[in-house]
Structure formats: structure tokens, C-alpha cells
Amino acid sequence: MSRIRRLLAVCSGFWLLAAGSAGCARVPGVEVPDVRTPPEVVIEILRLARVGPDDVVYDLGSGDGRIVITAARDFGARGVGIELDPDLVAESAGNARRAGVAERTRFLQQDIFVADTSEATVVTLYLSPEVNLRLRPKLLSQLKPGSRIVSHDFPIGDWQPARVVNFEGPERTHVLSLWIVPPR
Numbered sequence: 001m002s003r004i005r006r007l008l009a010v011c012s013g014f015w016l017l018a019a020g021s022a023g024c025a026r027v028p029g030v031e032v033p034d035v036r037t038p039p040e041v042v043i044e045i046l047r048l049a050r051v052g053p054d055d056v057v058y059d060l061g062s063g064d065g066r067i068v069i070t071a072a073r074d075f076g077a078r079g080v081g082i083e084l085d086p087d088l089v090a091e092s093a094g095n096a097r098r099a100g101v102a103e104r105t106r107f108l109q110q111d112i113f114v115a116d117t118s119e120a121t122v123v124t125l126y127l128s129p130e131v132n133l134r135l136r137p138k139l140l141s142q143l144k145p146g147s148r149i150v151s152h153d154f155p156i157g158d159w160q161p162a163r164v165v166n167f168e169g170p171e172r173t174h175v176l177s178l179w180i181v182p183p184r
């Protein structure tokens with residue numbers, strides 16, 4: 001196994017065992033490693049949030065941009081990816097161009113705790129229980145009531161989801177949870 005593959009395996013294993021650790025950060029501030037959501041699961045996440053052409057989908061920690069790009073290409077939405085790793089931001093922009101959705105997507109090199117998400121009608125998360133919990137006050141104060149949040153695999157503290165889907169992916173079951181931002 002190459003050194004990079006070994007490092008990725010160690011990072012991923014560590015994240016799955018102790019989600020929330022900052023120990024694998026290659027870029028300062030990156031709180032969880034870049035583990036990708038399989039394409040079929042991306043579709044299910046966007047279906048669960050009932051994404052449509054009127055939506056603005058923010059993926060916090062957007063990796064290679066796949067959720068934002070799929071939301072634009074297959075669901076007609078606009079999308080914004082927030083990602084701290086500059087290489088992934090550049091990769092996402094290239095992927096969006098190749099998918100023909102560059103005009104309806106943006107990728108910003110920002111920290112998810114600093115980014116302004118107030119424009120979002122849908123937020124997607126694939127982070128960790130600890131990071132989700134720290135994000136909750138920001139999500140509740142910035143998002144409009146009625147906005148939807150979908151988290152892949154991880155809870156948002158003790159906030160009870162409106163719906164949970166156990167989705168059979170290519171290699172394992174993915175737990176997808178939906179929350180609706182309540183009125184203020």
C-alpha cells in the first residue's frame with residue numbers, strides 16, 4: 001500500500017472511530033478528513049431534502065463538490081460549496097465546469113464556522129457529531145425558518161430529526177437525517 005493510501009486509511013479509520021477529531025488535518029482548520037459520499041447516496045440526500053429549482057443548496061465541507069454539482073445538474077438548484085482545502089475547491093470548480101453547471105454553482109475556500117449560510121434553503125453535512133453540534137447555533141440563527149438540513153450519518157446533538165432514512169449504499173447502510181429549521 002502506498003504511503004498516501006496508508007495515511008488515508010488511517011485518517012478514515014480514526015475518523016470513523018473517533019468522529020470529530022482534528023488529528024488528520026492536512027490543511028489547518030480542517031476538522032474531518034475528505035471521505036466522499038457515494039453518488040447514489042448524494043441523490044438520496046437531495047431527494048430527502050426535496051431539492052428543486054427554487055433551492056439554494058449549501059454543502060458545508062464540500063470535498064470535490066459532488067453534492068452541489070448534483071443538486072445543480074440533476075435537481076435544477078443553485079449550489080454553494082464551502083471547503084477549507086484549496087486543492088478541493090479548485091477540483092470542485094473543474095468538476096462543475098465539466099458537468100456544465102459552472103454558472104449555477106460556486107465554491108468558496110472558507111471555514112464552515114465563518115461562512116455566511118443565510119442564503120441557503122438546504123444545507124447538507126457530512127462532518128462529525130462534534131462538528132455538527134458546534135454548527136447548530138449558527139445554523140439556527142442564520143437559516144430561514146423552513147430551511148432543510150440533511151446530515152449524512154451524524155446527529156446534531158439532541159435535536160430530533162423530522163425524518164430518518166436508512167439507505168443501503170454500495171458498501172454499507174447510510175443514515176440520512178432531515179431537520180427543518182423551526183420558526184423563530
Ligand SMILES: C[S@@+](CC[C@H](N)C(=O)[O-])C[C@H]1O[C@@H](n2cnc3c(N)ncnc32)[C@H](O)[C@@H]1O
Pocket residue numbers: 029030031032033034035036037059060061062063064066067082083084085088110111112113125126127
Ligand atoms: C467527509 S468530507 C465530505 C465531503 C462531501 N461533503 C461529501 O459528502 O462527499 C468533509 C469535508 O469537510 C472539509 N472540512 C473539514 N473541516 C472544515 C472546515 N472547518 N471548513 C471547511 N471545510 C472543512 C474537509 O476538507 C472535507 O473535504
